[in-house]
């Protein structure tokens with residue numbers, strides 16, 4: 074399906090995350106002439122994309138704004154940007170811990186404001202983006218923003234904003250937790266005597282192959298990762314002994330629950346301005 078693009082896309086900040094979103098949109102055929110990036114450094118972003126270091130006098134009609142700077146910059150950004158936003162300007166915010174109520178307060182003009190929480194693999198079209206909005210965003214704007222997000226990978230609308238920090242902990246932060254797991258797998262291999270470079274290659278390839286296999290098994294046969302884990306474990310064999318360590322007292326589950334809860338709690342503290 075050919076994506077439908079906003080008439081104009083104005084990115085405020087284009088660092089790690091917004092940069093990956095833009096990479097994917099351009100790969101999927103977004104005309105760079107429709108994109109303006111505001112970034113303090115003024116560094117080029119991609120061929121044909123206009124980069125500015127100051128706000129323009131006005132935004133073109135039909136602009137979708139992507140707020141891609143750090144959450145603590147919202148007050149500064151809104152004081153310059155809000156006066157440029159008219160009723161049909163659409164705003165997509167990827168700012169962690171910044172509620173829709175705060176966005177509506179800071180941007181009183183636009184009807185369409187959507188919170189989006191992507192993760193870094195969006196650059197490959199294999200990301201996860203959680204989305205939330207309210208009834209002030211009309212169906213057409215919601216559909217247009219959904220269409221913009223679709224090329225990035227899995228898009229999941231959240232019906233209750235109180236879930237937002239929880240889904241951010243799972244999928245927004247999740248790549249970091251998996252990268253940490255891959256790193257620990259390699260270092261554990263080294264700890265039991267495998268040469269470090271070999272352990273690093275083998276750990277990464279194991280994570281990659283297993284993730285691809287899990288995705289296919291789920292799509293093709295509805296097999297869950299838990300089922301696949303049991304399939305690797307021969308009765309009385311090596312894997313079961315290893316799984317017994319991870320499973321003892323729900324050790325891994327407890328560790329990950331604590332990890333997600335800490336990330337979620339930080340999002341809630343950020344929403345309180347802490």
Ligand SMILES: NC(=O)c1ccc[n+]([C@@H]2O[C@H](COP(=O)([O-])OP(=O)(O)OC[C@H]3O[C@@H](n4cnc5c(N)ncnc54)[C@H](O)[C@@H]3O)[C@@H](O)[C@H]2O)c1
Nearest residue numbers: 085086087088089090091141142143144167168169191245
């Ligand atoms: N990194 C992730 O995995 C991830 C995932 C989901 C959401 N987010 C959200 O994305 C946002 C950016 O995170 P990041 O990791 O890309 O950070 P980053 O530091 O890589 O990018 C921030 C960008 O904002 C620019 N910037 C700084 N001051 C600015 C200003 N006053 N006006 C406009 N731009 C300004 C910086 O030059 C930089 O390019 C955050 O709000 C974060 O919550 C990040």
